[in-house]
Amino acid sequence: MASSADADFKTRLQNWIPKLVLSPSLAMMLVFVYGFILFSVYLSFTDSRILPTYGWVGWENYDKLWRLSHWEISLKNMGIFAGLYIVICTCIGLGLAIFLDQKIRGEGLLRPIYLYPMALSFIVTGTAWKWFLDPGIGLENVMQTWGWTSFEFDWIKNRDFAIYTVVLAAVWQTSGFVMAMFLAGLRGIDNEILRAAQMDGASNWNLYRRIIIPQLRPAFLSAFVILSHLAIKTFDLVIALTGGGPGRATELPATFMYSYTFTRNQMGIGAASATIMLMTIAAIMIPYLYAELREKR
Amino acid sequence: MSQASQDTAIRTGRVTRTLIYLVLLLFGLFYLLPLYVMLVNSVKPLEEITGGGMMNLPQVFTLEPWLKAWSSAQIGVDPTGLKPYFWNSIKMVVPAVIVSTILGALNGYVLTKWRFKYDTILFGLMLFACFIPFQIVLIPMARMLGLMGLAGTTWGLALVHVVYGIGFTTLYFRNYYAVFPTELIRAAQIDGAGFFQIFWRILLPSSGPIAVVSIIWQFTNIWNDFLFGASFADANSQPMTVALNNLVQSSTGVKEYNVHFAGAILAAMPTLLVYIVAGRYFVRGLMAGSVKG
């Protein structure tokens, strides 16, 4: 009865406009994201080298990919990097936010200091970091000239530790941003609840552990999304800091993919690695998105 | 949303407070360190740098590297400095930020206030798009730009940034508008306001905080992008980051580190300014929506 057939013009327009407004974004998504993903998946089954070509080779690229120790290293590094990066950023971010929330004098000054690294790309800060971490001219050298001769900090040159310097620089860049997210979350908590809990005799420690931190769940989730997305896309950082070295010690899937697709002219293998990366992202994100979005319904 | 009332009611002792200040200051130093290295070395003559001691304050203070990086450093065959590329970046960033923010706002508005079947799935699709690694879209994107006749233009570059920014701007605005009272929309409907009038007259005037978040996010991401800028720009539209890269990554010859650092800071200046000026609104904007649910 009440179908749009007998609706007046304004109502019908109103039923259409929202979809019309959404459609350019949607079309762009479908073509430029999902279309390209499909294209990339397709490429992973072809013999593409320098440019896309369309000779079907089946699973050969995947087969080759898994035989590359290089790929294994980059996956392992991703595990170490993403795990540490997300956990450390969250801890530092939360810690700083809690500290900064104690009616700190000079908050207005500290906040932009914590935040500014997010504004800089590693094309800009890469050299500074490289110098700072370099034992010959950086921190180690400075400490030693200041008299602490036994001080050693040569991680960036050490195959087993270089990945941690990548974590360090990455944490430097984003932990301030995470801090801002948590600070926003803290400021959004109702003070009444805190006062009530204090009346109940909760210590500060318990107050945070039992009352405040559980209420920050949305901030934790947002931080997780942002951090995992940044972890997966980490590329400039490695290129600027270590170039994937020493050896291949700091290679990540993103650098692996770029190198195979563009500098090694093995686009097929590059596409295969991209496909696996995307599937991994999907495996992590889809359950998360599902849970998040369903809850809100 | 007055700042004072938002502080926690937690009380801390004197010793704890001292410790807290100490930790906060230490982290402040940690964050400032690379900037210090860059600043200090950008005002030294080159010999002082290659002589070692990157942490030392300059013995001879000079602004020469800054001038050189800005207006006379060798970027390509011409010693133009970073100046012309700065404007290229501006021409690309401004429309891209504006368009992606407006689209994000409209999408957020539709997805929260004009719900329809499967809208959540659509949003999920948009959100997932944020995670696509940019390296894989390079070749197909180049082809699409070619087909659309936008290859090598500032507009094409802006389009690319809009496409891959929409996911985030939509996320921000959607979360913000989700807590915006729907009754206001209904009231406006009864008052006779149409879709765009409601958006323009009711929603947008209240969107300041989240617009700041979206603009900061987009501005920094687009300004700092190198991959797209290098791949999709042509000689007349190369952005600042590409020029900086050309300055810093030159393959042979003397590396003028002081000029590199000065150039790096110059290239980062707009984003730094945005963060410093709008930083306080940034936390407020995050507070107003994007971290909630």
Next chain:
Amino acid sequence: MGFLDIDNATKSYGAVEVLHKVDISVQEGEFLVLVGPSGCGKSTLLNMIAGLEEITSGEIRIKDQVMNGVHPSNRNIAMVFQSYALYPNMTVGQNITFGLEMHGVPKPEREKAMAEVAKLLQIEQLLDRKPGQLSGGQRQRVAMGRALVRNPDVFLFDEPLSNLDAKLRVDMRTEIKKLHQNLGTTIVYVTHDQIEAMTLSSRIAVMNGGYVQQLGTPQEIYDTPANIFVATFMGSPAMNVVPAKVVVLNGRPHAEVAVHDGSMTQLPFSQDNLAAWDGREILLGIRPETITDMDGADRKSSNIAQMGNRIVVTEPAGSDTFVSMQLGGRDVIARMRSDAEVAPGQDFTFAVNMEKAVAFDPESEMRITP
């Protein structure tokens, strides 16, 4: 045909039907209140009248014009929302005239209309302020002003008073009633507060579970509730409903109920037709104010029954004293004059105005009608 006709209106979300074939006809100048607990469908119905929600089937007509599919702004209605929904970025004046502006009314006319409404509602001094600077009562007035200025056919109110404190709520209630009396407009008003419903309305539709349980004047609803839901929902304290048995004594049906010690007392009905229920179980409904002491009994009533029972608790409430007792195995409340001499534990003789008593079928929970 009424002024506003709701004809067989049904609403479903997917397979779930939330509003079932609602039929209400509202006359011009009538004040219809939709009342019910939350989730009963009253707001959905209001939104359907406003055009904010689509009608799944059925029809809504205003002045004989079918409104299905007509845009809210073209229905010549105005709505006052629970949260007032004042546009936070506009001044009070802009809030009031926004609707006129959207309908293309020229500025001088808008200003004139605004001035009139502001005067009527005594908010002239607020016109340049932003909603954030107003108190709850002031916002309420502005929200009404925004509705009034449009001079609509029908006013819709969606729980407009529920965000106000108790005192202000009573004041505003009176004010709304005055406005209705002065302007004679047609109003549909949604509330979950039965006192608002009783005081404001010319007719009430009690809703529950997506059905209109009863539609009638406040008096009808109060005195002859259609079923146990309406009986217990309307009135405060709620109507006492106790299990009883119909016995015919001397040719007259009586309700036989157990008092505190389990002994039976018989209360004579005024309705003769209940004789047909002889020997069967019913539910007896007695309003608290119809149980009094002998001195306080309604003198106009022709059927005052006496009942001896023990008082459990007394609650003096100033104007009245509430007395609770056990009847038919349930707690029953009586509402007495404040000077009634009652004490807990006392055995007392109550006067029950059986003229006002109602009986319900325990199976269908419907009132057994004469």
Next chain:
Amino acid sequence: MRNLLKTKSLIVAGLLATTSLAQAEEVEVLHWWTSGGEAAALNVLKDDLSGQGIGWTDMPVAGGGGEQAMTVLRARVTAGNAPTAVQALGFDILDWANQGALADLNEVAAKEGWDDVVPDALKAFAKSDGKWVAAPVNVHSTNWVWANKAVLDANGIAQPTNWDEFVSAVETLKAAGVTPIAHGGQAWQDATVFDAIAMSTLGPDGYKAAFIDLDEDTLGGDAMKEAFDRMAFVRDNVDENFSGRDWNLATAMVINGEAGFQMMGDWAKGEFLNAGKVPGQDFLCFRFPGTQDQVTFNADQFMMFDQGGSVSAEQAALASAILSPSFQIAFNKVKGSVPARTDVDGSDLDACGQQGMKDLAAAASSGNLFGSMAHGHAAPASVKNAIYDVVTAHFNGEYDSETAVTELVDAVSIAK
């Protein structure tokens, strides 16, 4: 999506039809020469063209020895917006030629007689199917050793001529407390050293078999293991801080006397000259011990992208300007390399440059001129990088020489 795929499959065809944005009277040049000296050298070319009324649109993309520029090139070509001329190395040129994207320069080549003056080993990368597709700019040779003369003299070390002499020289320096070898631990630098060591260990035939023919027996042979052992020796004699260091900083160590030797291509010479050092007096340049007769090279060339079926007048002018003797000398003087044509007068060059020219001519005529593996002139990029992976992993101590050899065979077979 189907349509997209379809159109994509027509990409090369599309390439031929769509033309560059560069207007007639203009050349757009994609390159990664952004340092002062290089830019000055390019300006010679630019001025030459502007003398002929041809404009120059500069499209510099630095980074990774041209890797970044090649990525950009792919995006540009895919978009149907290829630059007029593109700086390129070795196999990249052949790959693009195989895509049918390059213009045929035979007409210019014939007119200017390129075939007679460009060495065959170089032609292998400048010609495809008998067609000239690129104009070579220079020849870098990569098997150089740079030494601080004062340091060598102070320790009584003569210029080493074979591996054993090199070993004893290194050990003398080590004993004297000088870092024997200055090195930057980046994959391409590791490979540059490996290139020279492999040439001296395997000999020219072995080098060709391993890196050009990709013969598995040679790649997995004992000589290759010996080469890896020698790499381990080098590793033991660099300072602790080598990892990730830029090559020019390593060169600076030699210049400052902190280190004795550096194995690096001829571009290192510029650093010495910039520091005011004089070849023969302050620093020595000599072929890596055991490779005195051989030259491993890489050559920068400009490939010309097809502009609608034939080479345009501007491209022809650009190509002929690149191969002109005056430009060849002017450019290579700044760049440190030697001219790509063997018939030019090199008397303008310094001692090292003149020796380089002499070596090149000799090696070219005796069949001892080989494309450098480390610089992508022996095998395609995929193989090159696969070898990088193994060399770098071994150099950084991930595994021993035995494993390195098996890994090498494996990696090359996957990449082939």
